[in-house]
Amino acid sequence: MESLERFAPRETTPAESRAALAEDIPPPLGHWRLAAGDISLLIERRALWVGALLLLALLVASLAYLALGTERLAPPVVWRALVGQGDPVATFLVQELRLPRLVAAWLTGAAFALAGCLMQTLARNRLATPGIIGIDNGATAFAVASVVGLGTSLAPPAMALVGGATAAAITFGLASGGDTRGYRFIVAGIGIGAMFGAVTQLLLAQIDIDSANAAYPWTVGTLNARTGGAVLALAGGCAMGLPLALALARSLGNMRFSNAIAQGFGVPLRRRRLQVLSLAVVLSALAVAVAGPVGMVGLIGPEIARSLSSSRSVPLIASALAGALVMVLADLVGRLLLAPIELPVGIVTAIVGGPWLLWILLRPSRNPA
């Protein structure tokens, strides 16, 4: 009864009573409350820890990425080269060769994984990442078309955007009416992906063999063939995409439930879906324009983030960090494993991600949706 009376008095203004509530009621378990006057913010402690942990791992991996290669550099040498005080060779190696590629790895990994996380939440199926339902292949086909000479007026990143959007429209268009939750949607997406894959092959068959051989690694995913313009476009996409995703985070959290519940929470479902889908398509298409279809990162990154985070919210930042980490490590392994031969990062992630995917599918009893 006593606790009820505390809510009863109505003489105070609403703002005062909210402040009083904030003082009296402890924040939910595992959260910190940051309060400034009328506004208070709940911060999940675990998310903070996970983010810090992933960031630390990413920094260590990045340092290793800069230090290792055909020419090994000690960490202090890397540091001096980074700040521009090392010897010219090391500075050239780090600043001109490895750092741009590292940045590309960060951006593509974060973009693929963030897009994967968004799409998984949207379709409520953890297998519904852009790589699996054909969006990456659509972007690849159109980007290759741009390279081959069809639609030359558009640069590869723009064409990749068009292609990704086309594939997404077809796949989700086919799913309209049906739900995107089930596996049928995903198999339909695989079919669309196979079709766009065939189109890519068709286009590659039309150019001379040297250009085809040059384009081949990119079609399986590599950071070796990136171009400055595409990286710049991706950087812009990430700079806009991450805040947008965070702005959508609250709705995303509610969209994990059934449509009725989400609408009950006040989520404007149709609009939000379109926003989330567009954001995911833009991020993955721009990443494809840089590195080719490394779709497995979109599956692995969010998976790692989810296993580390609590299930309260959609781990957007953790996904992006984990994706960047996976990409950096995969490319590092691809560079080192069979040196001087360089393994395309797409093959490394496929060899790691394939068994992972099978494991998700075949795990006994638990519903993988």
Place this chain on the structure above:
Amino acid sequence: MMLLLVLLAAMVIVSLMLGAGEVTPGRALAVLAGHGDDEATFVVGSLRAPRTLIGIFVGISLGLAGALLQAVSRNPLAEPGLLGVSAGAAFAVGVALWLGASAATLRIAVGQVGALLGCLAVLSVVRLRGMGGDPVRLVLAGAAFSALLASLTSLLLLFDQRTADEIRFWVVGSLAGRRLEDLLAILPSLGLALGIIVVIARPLAALALGERVASGLGHHPGRVRLLVVLAVALMVGAATAVAGPIAFVGLVVPFAARALVGPDIRRALWICLLLGPLMVLAADIISRLVVAPSELPIGVLTALIGAPVLVAVVRARRLPTL
């Protein structure tokens, strides 16, 4: 049936008539009539004829293998290309090429072993996890399995340039440049597989009524399944070793056969026998023409034809259980 036979005959003639090079359809027809010039005789007899024959046998193998796999797994989406059987064969052949094997017979034997392993992996997954009731999920697992094997195969491609040149075109599926020896090498195993099919057609039809009924009729479901796996491995392994992994033929052909004659496996197998070569030859002819004078891998065309069928099957309100 007669109509299909006529269509197939027409397709064979078209396949002999068309193609890159100087030999026009008219000159090729003259060869067929028995009075062609030397160049045309060479092109038709030594280049296009083996290719057409191999296309026929590859089509028969893939079409029948698809029908058998679908019947035994009771899954309308079961397809050697999608489930990883072809990918298994392709990976095994890639390893063999990488290790330096060049003899056609050896390549085929290796391909069949790979196909057998792929087939067993897929079917054991169905049985162990009880996923027979969820056709779509099985395809997803198969796709993951294929993707894994495909990237391992492309890994081999990167290892050395010689292998790369040899399998670069083969790995997407192509009938270009196949010789008569390749055909002779696959004939024995194809004959064996056809023999097995003759023996198991009736039990397989009984199995469609359920295991109990089949056992009651005096058949052994386990034995039938084993023989099916063997026949599929023989056919897919041989076809893949010769032409590379060609996806979607085993999906589209039985799908069309069922649409034509209904679900009885015995009748469907007869239709597949004709439809398989028809589809492969048609795809091969288009692949020669569409970017002439260069060629498209035939796998590209079967994917373009097959993917919409896959989507249609998946989108069907009720997946037909077999």
